[in-house]
Amino acid sequence: VQLQASGGGLVQAGGSLTLSCAPSGRILQTHNMGWFRQAPGKERVIVAAINWSGSSTYYGGFVKGRFTISRDNAKKTLDLQMNSLKPEDTAVYYCAAAEISLEPTLAANEYDYWGQGTQVTVSS
Numbered sequence: 001v002q003l004q005a006s007g008g009g010l011v012q013a014g015g016s017l018t019l020s021c022a023p024s025g026r027i028l029q030t031h032n033m034g035w036f037r038q039a040p041g042k043e044r045v046i047v048a049a050i051n052w053s054g055s056s057t058y059y060g061g062f063v064k065g066r067f068t069i070s071r072d073n074a075k076k077t078l079d080l081q082m083n084s085l086k087p088e089d090t091a092v093y094y095c096a097a098a099e100i101s102l103e104p105t106l107a108a109n110e111y112d113y114w115g116q117g118t119q120v121t122v123s124s
Helices: none
Strands: 003-006 009-012 017-023 031-038 045-050 057-059 067-072 077-082 091-099 111-114 118-123
Touching: 003 091, 017 031, 017 091, 017 118, 031 067, 031 077, 031 111, 045 067, 045 077, 057 067, 077 091
Parallel strands: 009 118
Antiparallel strands: 003 017, 017 077, 031 045, 031 091, 045 057, 067 077, 091 111, 091 118
16 A cells, blocks of 8 residues: 655745645545644644545644645545645645545544655745
């Protein structure tokens, strides 16, 4: 199982980035998905999560309407659109897959598969 994350980079504060995740096989069609981030010296925290069908989403409190998680099961892609980026959004971002359920999966320890991470750096 592979979850290939891409789209990270360096952006100025106020800018936008779109992260993408392309899980191998039928992972996307059969799992809940999520994005997490981990900044240096800090714990990994949930950024956004989406249930298997895309009908229900969850966002971390710090997102405050700036990010949008979406999935296209036919195209096998998971995206995270990030707008109004702040320096404190600087972190390595990971996509992950969890057992299928009606509601988004929130706890990191409930995710079974993880991508390798993509670095997002926001300059002030």
